[in-house]
Amino acid sequence: MTAPLAAPLPVPRLALKGITKRYPGCLANDGVDLAVMPGECHALLGENGAGKSTLVKIVYGVLQADVGEILWEGEPVRIDSPAAARKLGIGMVFQHFSLFESMTVTENVALGTGDPSPLPELGARIAEVSQRYGLALDPDRRISDLSVGERQRVEIVRCLLQDPKLLIMDEPTSVLTPQEAESLFETLRRLVAEGRSILYISHKLAEIRVLCEAATVLRGGRLAGRCDPREETAASLARLMIGADFAPPVREAQEIDRSGAARLAVERLSLAPLVPFATPLSDISFSVRAGEIFGIAGVAGNGQAELLGTLSGETLVAVPDAVKIDGEAVGHMGPRRRRERGMGFVPEERLGRGAVPDMSLADNALLSAHRTPGMLKRGLIRFSRTRAFAEKVISTFHVATSGPQAAARSLSGGNLQKFIVGREILQNPRLLIVAQPTWGVDAGAAASIHRDLITLAEGGAAVLVVSQDLDELFAICDRIAVMCHGRLSEAQAVRATDVEQIGMLMGGVFHLNEGEG
Amino acid sequence: MALRLELRPEASRAMLFVAPMLAIALTVATGGLLFAALGFSPLPALKVFFLSPLGDLYGISEWLLKATPLAIIAVALALGFRGNVWNIGAEGQLIMGAVASGGVALALYDVSGAWVLPTVLLAGIAGGALYAGIPAFLRIRFHANEILTSLMLNYVATLFLAWLVHGPWRSPEGYNFPESRMFTDSALMPILLEGTRLHVGALLAPLVALVAWVILSRSFLGFQIKVIGMTPAAGSYAGFGPKRVIAFTLMFGGGMAGLAGAMEVCGPIGQLVPTVSPGYGYTAIIAAFLGRLHPFGILLASLLLALTYIGGDAAQITLGVPLAVTQVFQGMILFFLLACDVLIRYRVRFAARPSLGGAA
Known part of the structure; x- marks a missing residue:
């Protein structure tokens, strides 16, 4: 609004003016402005609950703003459905995919786009697009056989086939290994070079600094600021996002007593899938000692949910010895009996499993x-x-x-x-198992949860943390192992490894010998 | 003008109470229209159906007599419904309760003593509970849907009772009528009000409701039932065994249905006959939902539904309409209740056109 009037500025591809959206009891967006230029990768930054999702849902026509204006290439528009958004040239890749597991890539694309052309022809176009943007993909494979990263590529290709001018990506790297994320960035850079715009939603500051040339920061539903992330530090972006200086808790190096029985010992645990498309567990072994925080990393859907079920006692295992608490076989015991033996459990699903809504x-x-x-x-x-x-x-x-x-x-x-x-x-608890402790939790609450877990371990409890967030695991854990395709890597001491190596393991490169606790 | 349903931000607690009232009002209004269509003037006809049966002490005693089995069964079924256990087989469990208690009463034909009636009633409870144990076992062991198994077992029970009274248990003095011998006095429910058929079982209904309320609102078992009913995943997280809840709620429902059956054959009927219930086991399902699955609400709902039975009798006699009028009214109550329950989660909006946004 305060731009100099002299030179004719390029028209933003998308401009939002004073967008306000009210939900009962909460103002999700309050007078938010946003402008995305052609050929720009624009970050939309903010904590969980800052209003990012609401804002992009308004852009994509899933929601309608109560107040405010949307300009598309300078023209005011009404976007009252995702179909209308797609017609304008807006594509969106959601955080949660909507793909049919039992169908092929081509069939999914045909269903999602309503493209009437014959399937072989569509398959050829998919192959062509995926080639051009470096999104390796076989059009004839079934979704159920694809990794999460590949599924994301299906979603991206589905968008690209419609030749969008603006691509919205919602937290795309949350399901990727660091290496997969790097290859996604490569694709996104190519798209930008073609003059397409990208609206990139994330709370990961490091990736925004390497990828985006403009950022809009939201805090509590309001515009907190605009900046060029390449010129900011992670700390200054965090301050903008959180609104305060902020020191995350630190886990000191620990001496762990490794004599005697481990608090939790898992030995050669295997589990056949209980439902279609579940990941089978094969030959998992690890142990957690008193006073230790043990992390399990991995991209979601690699068997973590199945493993957690066998640890909580919601899934019983055939060989009771496969899970031991303090040396006692508990694989055949349900949750209540395991709790009697000192186990505590925080499930990934808070509302609907950890609590009755x-x-x-x-x-x-x-x-x-x-x-x-x-x-x-x-x-x-x-x-x-x-x-x-x-x-x-x-x-x-x-x-x-x-x-x-x-x-x-x-x-x-x-x-x-x-x-x-x-x-x-x-x-x-003498043993606490926590799944995704801070997923979708704002930074303040996350820090306090981390502090509580560290204090608990210092008090002599064994803590097992299963998380997708590598930063979190590196911040609080003593040792980390990685799950991939239902297998668990050998545990690495945090101080003797790095994100690169864990990332390789997340991609399934288990070069070390397996099967040792 | 268009009517539009809009999701409420929060389920309405007021509507939880208003919806049944609205359903009853709609049922009465539609009933009036129905009578009008049959050529009766609506108001007097409704009066015949709903008010005249309660005009004297005998009418009131009959009303309470019919409300008793409804309330006892519905209260017990509601426990299961709260826990997502859908026992539709109360009718069959009632019949098997009647069979078991009748069998004991016949076996103790020549015996007298104060212990006879309690034994007969306990046999009824056991008969109903064991019969409900069949769908419980099938659900726990084979994941068989209890709605189907319990419903189908109703027909088995009906035919089993028919076979007994046509065959082995037919009364030797009964001129070949399909009925058992009359039970002797020591197996009959003591009468509460002289000159009526109202027996002491009527006092049991509030007692059962109280017990069910304690289980549901105060006990850990009831807590587990509610957790599993609302959020099964949270139940399995906490380690609440769904098997126990399935077995308990089905067999408690069956036991109470069996008790109701025993009290029918040891009460107003006094012997085993091919038909021991005018569908109490089905109507109790309506009573449970009309009473919002709450034990005390169900007591009131049972009184209302009992009225449709005696109202149906009265309408048949006075107006000459078929007895099916009872089922018509019961059906309308359930139908309107389910429709009105939409208002708990949604509200109705009037709009000139589909609205463009926040216009209130």
């Missing part, structure tokens, strides 16, 4: 803490005790909520996660 926090405290003495009396619930326990979790772990009677669904993702982690920690 429509129940109060007090009831949700009872969900996993019912073994706590005094909560039950002759089969009846002592509500004063469950309430007191929930209150203690809320105050100890600084959960922002109206109180123990608040329904779990009323909490933000970060606060609910603090509640669930706190609920498990206050039961004094």
Whole structure:
């Protein structure tokens, strides 16, 4: 708006003016402006809950703004459906793919685009496009046989076939190994060189600094600033994004006692798929000692969910010895008996597994803490005790909520996660298993969860963290192993490895001998 | 003008209570239209159906007599419905309860003593519970859908009872009618009000509702039922065995249906006959939902649905319409209730055209 009037400026491909979107009880976007130039890779940066997704859904026609204007190449437009967005030349690659597992690449593209041309012809075009942009893809393969990175390529090719002028990418690297991410960046640079625009959504500062030449930062639904990320440091971008200086907790180097039985020992664990398209587990071995934080990295869908099921006791394994707690075989025991042996568990799905959405926090405290003495009396619930326990979790772990009677669904993702982690920690677990501890959680809450896990390990508990976020694992873990195709690599001491090496393992290059704990 | 349904940001608690009222009002209104279509003036006809049966003490006693089995069964079924266990077989479980209690009552034909009736009733509970154990076993062992198995077993039970009273248990003094001997006094429910058929079982209904309420709202078992019903994944995370909940809710429902069956044959009927229930086991499902799956709500809903039974009798006698009018009213209540329940999650908006956004 304040640009000098002298030289005729190039017209932005997409310009948003004063976009406001209100949800019941929350203002998701508040007067947001955004301009993406032709041939520009533009970052949309912000924490979880900053309003990025809402904004791009408005651009892609999934949502309509309450107030504000959208200009497409200088002309005001109404985008009331994704079809309308595609017609203008806007393509979007979502974080969660929408592909049919049992169909081929070509069939999926045909379905997604409504392209009436014969399948062989479409297949040839897919091959041609994937060749041109370095997106290696076989049009005749079934989706179920593809890796997550390949599935993402299907989504990208599907967009590119429609020759978009603006491509929206929502957190594309969250499902990729570092090496796959690098090859994606190569593709994106080629697209930009052709004059296409890219709106790139992420909260990973490093990749934005190497990829994008402009950034719009959102915070709490509002515009927090605009900058050229190449001229910023990761710290200055973080300050813009979070609004405060911010020191993440650090895990000091630890001396771990390796004598005696491990707190958690997994030995030669294999599991056939229980449902179609589940990943089979093959020959997994590792152990976690008291006082140790052990990380399992890997791209989602490589068997982590299946492994977590066998660890929590929701999936029983045929050989009880395959999972041991303190030397005792527990593979045949359900979750309650494993909890009796000192296990705590924080599942990946918070709402719907870790907590019952429509129940109060007090009831949700009872969900996993019912073994706590005094909560039950002759089969009846002592509500004063469950309430007191929930209150203690809320105050100890600084959960922002109206109180123990608040329904779990009323909490933000970060606060609910603090509640669930706190609920498990206050039961004094000797072994805590945490899946994706800070996925979708804002930076402040993430730091506090990390601090709690470190404190727990310092108190002598064994902690197992399964996460897709390499930064997180490197920040808090003592050792890291990587899951790929249902197998687990040998564990690496964090101080003796680096992102590069872990990235190779995430891509399935297990050059080291396997099968050792 | 167009009607539009709009998702509420939050499920409406008020509508949870308003929807059944609205459903009842719509049922009465539509019932009036129906009577009008049959050539009766609606208001007097509705009065015959809903009010005149309650005009005297006998009418009220009959009303409570019919509400009793409905309430006992519906309260127990609701426990299962809360836990996603869909027992549609209460009718068959009622019949098997009647068969088991009838069998014991016949076996103790010449015996008298205060222990006879409790034994007979316990046999009824056991019969219903064991019969419900079949779908429970099939669901737990083979993942067989209990809706289908429990429903199909209703027909098996009906035919089994028919075979018994036509064959082995037919009364020797019964002139070949398909019915058992009359039970002796020690196997019959004591009458509560002299000159009526209302028996002490009516006092059991509020008691069963109270027990169900304690289980559901105060006990850890009820908590597990609710968790598994609302969010099965959270139940498996917490290690609540769905098998226990399936077995308990099905067999509790079956046991209470069996008790209701026992009290019918030891109460107003007094012997085994081919038809021991006018569909209480099915109507109880409607009562459970009309009462919002809450034990005390179900007591009220059972009273309303019991009225459709005696109202149907009255309408048949006074207006000469077929007895099916009872089922018509019950069907309308369920139909309108399910429709009105949309309003819990959605609200109705009037708009000139499909709205362009936030216009209220």
